[in-house]
Amino acid sequence: MSVIFAKSKGLTDQETHYCPGCTHGIIQRLVAEVLEELGLLGDTIGCAAVGCSILTYNYLNIDMIESAHGRAPAVATGAKRVHPNKTVFTYQGDGDLASIGTAEIVHVAHRGEKITTIFVNNAIYGMTGGQMAPTTLPGQKVTTAPGGRDVAHSGMPLKVSEMIAQIPGAVYVERVSVHNPRAVRHAKKAIRKGFEYQMAGKGFSLIEVLSTCPTGWGLSPVDSLTWLQENMIPYYPLGVFKTPEEAK
Amino acid sequence: MAELKGRVRIATNVCKGCGLCTVACPVDIMVFNGNSVNLKGYQPPTITEPAKCTGCGNCAQMCPDSALTVERFTSKKEDPACLKA
Amino acid sequence: MPKSLMKGNEALALAAIKGGCSHFFGYPITPQNEIPEFLARELPKAGGVFLQAESELAAINMVYGAAATGGRAMTSSSSPGIALMQEGMSSLAAAELPSVIVNVQRGGPGIGTIQPSQADYYQMTRGGGNGDYRILSFAPATVQEGAEMMMAAFDLADFYRTPVFIVSDGMLGQMMEPVEFPERPLRTLPEKSWAAVGHGGSRKPNTIKTLVLDPGLLEQKNLRLQEKFTRIAATESRFENYRTDEAELVLCAYGSTARIVKNSIDLLAEEGIKAGLIRPQTLWPFPSSAFQQLPPTCRTILTVEMSCGQMVDDVRLAVNGRLPVAFYGRSGGIIPVPEEIVAHIKVLLGRV
Numbered sequence: 001m002s003v004i005f006a007k008s009k010g011l012t013d014q015e016t017h018y019c020p021g022c023t024h025g026i027i028q029r030l031v032a033e034v035l036e037e038l039g040l041l042g043d044t045i046g047c048a049a050v051g052c053s054i055l056t057y058n059y060l061n062i063d064m065i066e067s068a069h070g071r072a073p074a075v076a077t078g079a080k081r082v083h084p085n086k087t088v089f090t091y092q093g094d095g096d097l098a099s100i101g102t103a104e105i106v107h108v109a110h111r112g113e114k115i116t117t118i119f120v121n122n123a124i125y126g127m128t129g130g131q132m133a134p135t136t137l138p139g140q141k142v143t144t145a146p147g148g149r150d151v152a153h154s155g156m157p158l159k160v161s162e163m164i165a166q167i168p169g170a171v172y173v174e175r176v177s178v179h180n181p182r183a184v185r186h187a188k189k190a191i192r193k194g195f196e197y198q199m200a201g202k203g204f205s206l207i208e209v210l211s212t213c214p215t216g217w218g219l220s221p222v223d224s225l226t227w228l229q230e231n232m233i234p235y236y237p238l239g240v241f242k243t244p245e246e247a248k
Numbered sequence: 249m250a251e252l253k254g255r256v257r258i259a260t261n262v263c264k265g266c267g268l269c270t271v272a273c274p275v276d277i278m279v280f281n282g283n284s285v286n287l288k289g290y291q292p293p294t295i296t297e298p299a300k301c302t303g304c305g306n307c308a309q310m311c312p313d314s315a316l317t318v319e320r321f322t323s324k325k326e327d328p329a330c331l332k333a
Numbered sequence: 334m335p336k337s338l339m340k341g342n343e344a345l346a347l348a349a350i351k352g353g354c355s356h357f358f359g360y361p362i363t364p365q366n367e368i369p370e371f372l373a374r375e376l377p378k379a380g381g382v383f384l385q386a387e388s389e390l391a392a393i394n395m396v397y398g399a400a401a402t403g404g405r406a407m408t409s410s411s412s413p414g415i416a417l418m419q420e421g422m423s424s425l426a427a428a429e430l431p432s433v434i435v436n437v438q439r440g441g442p443g444i445g446t447i448q449p450s451q452a453d454y455y456q457m458t459r460g461g462g463n464g465d466y467r468i469l470s471f472a473p474a475t476v477q478e479g480a481e482m483m484m485a486a487f488d489l490a491d492f493y494r495t496p497v498f499i500v501s502d503g504m505l506g507q508m509m510e511p512v513e514f515p516e517r518p519l520r521t522l523p524e525k526s527w528a529a530v531g532h533g534g535s536r537k538p539n540t541i542k543t544l545v546l547d548p549g550l551l552e553q554k555n556l557r558l559q560e561k562f563t564r565i566a567a568t569e570s571r572f573e574n575y576r577t578d579e580a581e582l583v584l585c586a587y588g589s590t591a592r593i594v595k596n597s598i599d600l601l602a603e604e605g606i607k608a609g610l611i612r613p614q615t616l617w618p619f620p621s622s623a624f625q626q627l628p629p630t631c632r633t634i635l636t637v638e639m640s641c642g643q644m645v646d647d648v649r650l651a652v653n654g655r656l657p658v659a660f661y662g663r664s665g666g667i668i669p670v671p672e673e674i675v676a677h678i679k680v681l682l683g684r685v
Contacts, residue, residue, distance in 0.1 A: 012538075041532075041534065042531055042532050042533040042534040042535070043531040043533070044531055045402060045529050045530065045531060047398070048542075054544060055544075057538075057540045057542060058540075060538075061538060062531070062532065062538055063529035063530060063531055063532050063538050063539045063540070064529060064538065064539075064540050064541070064542075065397075065398060065401045065402070065529050065540075065541040065542075066428075066540070066541060066542035066543060066544060067394065067397075067398075068394060068397075068420055068421065068424050071390065071391070071394035071397075071421075074386065074390070074391040074392075074394035074395045074397075074398065075394050075395070075397055075398035075401070076398060077358075077384070077391075077395050077398060078356070078358065078394070078395035078396060078397060078398025078399035078400070078401070078402070078404070078406065079398040079399065079401065079402040079529070080398075081356060081382050081384060081395070081399060081404075082355070082356060082382075082398075082399045082402045082403060082404035082406075083402055083530060083531075086402075086530070086531050087531075103387055103388055103390070103391065104387070104390075104391055104394075106387075107386075107387035107391065110387075111384075
């Protein structure tokens with residue numbers, strides 16, 4: 001007999017505040033599993049951001065710092081410069097990273113900070129009640145674009161992975177998803193690589209994870225998975241945008 | 249009775265009844281039948297035919313609340329079909 | 334150690350190293366640039382880390398991250414940059430993270446000017462950030478005093494688990510004066526067992542945070558912070574008296590302006606007019622007690638600032654209506670000269 005799956009030691013016993021079926025729970029679990037498997041739980045400093053991800057520090061069994069909205073990469077920079085041998089990561093949503101925190105995410109990559117960023121993209125502001133994000137898809141109905149995102153008015157959604165991959169200091173950028181078990185297993189591999197490259201001192205890694213927001217999208221959790229697959233992946237293609245070899 | 253290949257245990261009070269496990273199960277044995285309600289008022293799924301479980305772990309991979317524990321009893325390192333899906 | 338001639342900004346930078354600064358994060362802005370330039374050169378030699386941030390927002394949050402993980406971090410900026418940092422100041426105060434922030438004030442509002450000013454008194458004492466918090470603010474008047482305040486700042490920040498301001502201005506930052514750096518007194522400091530450094534599997538995780546959704550718990554936290562602020566106020570308030578004995582007029586001024594006012598007082602003395610000075614060395618806590626010990630000869634108070642009147646609010650609160658409190662100020666980067674203050678005082682006292 002072998003245990004195929006059990007709750008990671010990287011997770012606390014605290015139940016999450018996430019809405020039923022929100023895939024934040026899957027993504028933070030993958031981070032916990034990777035840190036546990038790499039033996040890093042005791043040597044990691046996490047930086048939580050503002051948004052649904054803010055309470056991550058209640059769920060991950062590691063030391064964490066809550067950051068002001070969009071500033072997690074700056075906070076992580078401060079932490080890493082004090083503790084260059086510790087593992088430092090940020091866990092940020094798209095409202096945080098792709099809107100208010102664009103300067104910080106660009107420059108953490110620009111400096112080639114040896115940190116890992118987990119970027120959870122669900123194309124909406126979840127915590128505040130479903131407003132438009134820079135990542136909201138054309139035509140997607142949100143509370144601040146009730147008729148759907150009008151690209152003539154608000155522009156086309158921002159493709160963060162493609163943007164960050166252009167920066168020399170970014171050594172590993174991949175976009176993954178968690179809409180089915182296979183995608184989840186692959187997402188874990190990508191997150192693992194992000195931390196391994198940090199441990200190897202390669203530079204900045206960003207793993208963008210496409211995620212659902214059933215409540216904000218007004219869909220059932222199961223329908224949200226389908227919506228992600230049919231609408232997000234065509235605009236936000238999955239794949240590796242930068243590898244350490246390319247970064248050289 | 250045929251030998252069990254896998255077993256899923258549900259921490260029912262952790263479950264939020266989202267149903268992501270139900271569509272992840274390749275043998276469709278995790279279903280909502282309204283037979284149970286947990287302390288939070290959510291309806292956890294029921295495993296209808298435990299004997300069919302392959303122990304692939306797909307349900308647990310999709311559980312946002314880490315409410316599932318999966319064991320596999322097959323001796324060989326065979327890869328269940330679902331992993332290749 | 335012999336005295337050396339240094340610019341105010343450079344003396345602050347050297348004093349930061351001698352005070353135990355381990356990390357500097359900052360963004361260029363005039364008139365404080367000598368601080369990051371000096372530290373870029375000298376802090377790495379002392380084993381520390383200098384890093385130029387992409388903005389003041391990032392700089393203060395790098396300070397936050399470094400302080401949260403046990404570093405002795407600082408930043409420096411000038412008025413508009415300090416305004417940008419206020420989000421971080423509120424977070425530093427709320428998370429109780431020891432850190433040091435230098436403000437070399439320049440004229441405002443807006444982008445204003447690069448010339449000296451004291452129009453950030455409200456920013457430095459009322460907080461530009463949200464919520465109920467106070468930050469210990471030191472206001473040196475000489476290069477030497479700035480160095481001494483800076484050397485003590487990191488220990489005080491660690492002792493109280495609080496951010497500390499050093500409030501300078503463009504004049505004090507750019508002027509050169511002889512300065513020496515005595516050994517800083519050893520202070521027993523608490524262990525930073527709260528820091529987020531990785532739990533090593535040996536304790537529960539540490540979390541540095543400011544979010545408290547439960548109103549009852551947040552009020553408890555606020556009351557605990559207020560208790561700390563009360564303790565700081567009772568212990569750290571500082572001021573200097575200059576010629577206040579038998580003064581009929583007591584002036585109140587801080588920083589560069591206090592130096593000019595001392596000259597005005599000496600000029601008045603030559604004419605037989607007895608005036609004195611209360612010089613706050615801490616802006617928060619404001620040294621209200623100084624105004625409880627006014628000489629019986631004192632008929633009126635005059636506050637002089639390089640602003641349109643900010644500290645005068647605290648002077649009026651301290652005097653509490655017992656005496657009239659007048660104000661004289663120049664703003665926009667204009668530095669008042671002793672003679673114009675003398676002329677104003679003569680009008681005030683009816684001695685024209």
